[in-house]
Amino acid sequence: MKKEQTFSIGEFSAKTGISIRTLHYYDDLGLLKAERDPSSGHRLYTHEDLRKLQKIVSLKFLGYRLDQIADLIQTTHFDLGLKESLQMQQKALEAKKEQIETSIKAVKRAISLLEEERELDSHVLMSVIRNIQTEKEQRLWLEQYTSKEFVGQLYDKSEEEMIELDKNYIRLMREVKKLVGKPVDDPEVEKLIDDFLKVSSDFVGEQDLSDLESLPKDQAETLQKLIPSPLTDEEEAWLNKAMDHYMMAKGMLKPSQSDHQL
Amino acid sequence: MKKEQTFSIGEFSAKTGISIRTLHYYDDLGLLKAERDPSSGHRLYTHEDLRKLQKIVSLKFLGYRLDQIADLIQTTHFDLGLKESLQMQQKALEAKKEQIETSIKAVKRAISLLEEERELDSHVLMSVIRNIQTEKEQRLWLEQYTSKEFVGQLYDKSEEEMIELDKNYIRLMREVKKLVGKPVDDPEVEKLIDDFLKVSSDFVGEQDLSDLESLPKDQAETLQKLIPSPLTDEEEAWLNKAMDHYMMAKGMLKPSQSDHQL
DNA sequence: ATATCTCCTTACGTAACTAGAGGTGCAAGG
DNA sequence: CCTTGCACCTCTAGTTACGTAAGGAGATAT
Numbered sequence: 001m002k003k004e005q006t007f008s009i010g011e012f013s014a015k016t017g018i019s020i021r022t023l024h025y026y027d028d029l030g031l032l033k034a035e036r037d038p039s040s041g042h043r044l045y046t047h048e049d050l051r052k053l054q055k056i057v058s059l060k061f062l063g064y065r066l067d068q069i070a071d072l073i074q075t076t077h078f079d080l081g082l083k084e085s086l087q088m089q090q091k092a093l094e095a096k097k098e099q100i101e102t103s104i105k106a107v108k109r110a111i112s113l114l115e116e117e118r119e120l121d122s123h124v125l126m127s128v129i130r131n132i133q134t135e136k137e138q139r140l141w142l143e144q145y146t147s148k149e150f151v152g153q154l155y156d157k158s159e160e161e162m163i164e165l166d167k168n169y170i171r172l173m174r175e176v177k178k179l180v181g182k183p184v185d186d187p188e189v190e191k192l193i194d195d196f197l198k199v200s201s202d203f204v205g206e207q208d209l210s211d212l213e214s215l216p217k218d219q220a221e222t223l224q225k226l227i228p229s230p231l232t233d234e235e236e237a238w239l240n241k242a243m244d245h246y247m248m249a250k251g252m253l254k255p256s257q258s259d260h261q262l
Numbered sequence: 263m264k265k266e267q268t269f270s271i272g273e274f275s276a277k278t279g280i281s282i283r284t285l286h287y288y289d290d291l292g293l294l295k296a297e298r299d300p301s302s303g304h305r306l307y308t309h310e311d312l313r314k315l316q317k318i319v320s321l322k323f324l325g326y327r328l329d330q331i332a333d334l335i336q337t338t339h340f341d342l343g344l345k346e347s348l349q350m351q352q353k354a355l356e357a358k359k360e361q362i363e364t365s366i367k368a369v370k371r372a373i374s375l376l377e378e379e380r381e382l383d384s385h386v387l388m389s390v391i392r393n394i395q396t397e398k399e400q401r402l403w404l405e406q407y408t409s410k411e412f413v414g415q416l417y418d419k420s421e422e423e424m425i426e427l428d429k430n431y432i433r434l435m436r437e438v439k440k441l442v443g444k445p446v447d448d449p450e451v452e453k454l455i456d457d458f459l460k461v462s463s464d465f466v467g468e469q470d471l472s473d474l475e476s477l478p479k480d481q482a483e484t485l486q487k488l489i490p491s492p493l494t495d496e497e498e499a500w501l502n503k504a505m506d507h508y509m510m511a512k513g514m515l516k517p518s519q520s521d522h523q524l
Numbered sequence: 525a526t527a528t529c530t531c532c533t534t535a536c537g538t539a540a541c542t543a544g545a546g547g548t549g550c551a552a553g554g
Numbered sequence: 555c556c557t558t559g560c561a562c563c564t565c566t567a568g569t570t571a572c573g574t575a576a577g578g579a580g581a582t583a584t
Binding site: 281283284287291301302303304327328329 | 539540541542543548549550
């Protein structure tokens, strides 16, 4: 005759910090079935249940879903089989972590941009964010066609450089949106294109562009999908026209696919 | 007459990587309403919609919920008002990140324990995990009653020390589970308690225990809730008895609340 | 006798989709 | 002409891990 101390669901909930509703739920699922007081129908929890619940909570903490936990708590001894499973959990968790870290990076950059500019076009901000979001894909994609070093030089910049680039980018986009529609030979427009080219060359730094220029045209389209533009169709068309005109005027040939993407 | 190129939902989905279902869903929500071909009823997406979708995806990336996004995409210009909102996002994201990091830590430790031991009692492993999970609370709680330095010395150990401690812990628990029921004056039991005390003193290191011993008894209970034991009631009771006997025999007084918790 | 307390069950709400069933319109192949 | 297939449509239900609320029973306190 063990005196088997039991607890009501309320006591058990208070003891463990797990809500009554959750205990009901686990009971319904069969994950943690409590005995019943035959007269009242009230659930009775034992010390044994307490340990079982601790197991459940721990496994949940490791990232397992309840149905997986239902399987796992059957076994009283863990062996190397669990190791594999744990390694999968680890990978899943690390993926989540990385994705959150990228988001944090984007949020931070958005904040510092807002601090500098105090008001900006939503499309512009969005395109900056989307750029961060897709950076990894962009790199992987570019590495396919160029080299790892090239990509590294392109992307691995310091915090300040990044912000500087963002600011320039924003300024340029603002200008474009302001000047759109003006004749392509307007001096203001010419200055804009000048600026554009300067910022672009700052961006790529002192590296060799031949890698980039050897990209076939159809793949440049794929790249465009990865790097979103904050411009409307008209703005984009106008900018292309202005670019072409500038190139022609300066005798820099090739009035075809001018690429103004950063 | 703008030629307004439009896309079917399939094309749009392929272009953006967002599933057709999701596009339907966004349409139903009113988040991204597509025009309809009057004859077929098919959805028609424009370039405008593309940019809107990019905004949606970007905001989702920043951690906003769809209903919040529905509000946010109304405004075409962002200002300092958004900054606060972004800072909240940042905090939320960082909280998530921390929690994931703790989980990763737990998973890693579980893995390395499994590698060392190759098979172990599930309760023991769970209690190790739960210990990691509640470490923060334990620290906060202890800091209330002792000092920050004391707590720091207790918890801030190197990776190897941690694993070493875990291994000792596991060994002790295994021993307890093996010897449970033996008479308290059995030499094996005595050796176990010896071991227990040695490991405990290794754990607290060369620091002053007076801080810990001044904890009132009722609060020691609270601590027990935070630090789960992998032992069954019998095992626990037996261990307490053995402890008391050991203390008495060695003339170390106080046969009351022996505390074998790590 | 009534109010309060703890417990019970049933069932709907949440977030952001995914999956499936069942149906329409249109083009090409037999 | 009929069928097949494709791309699209709508509508319903399922997913995860609960939270919240409604309505009721039995025990205790005033």
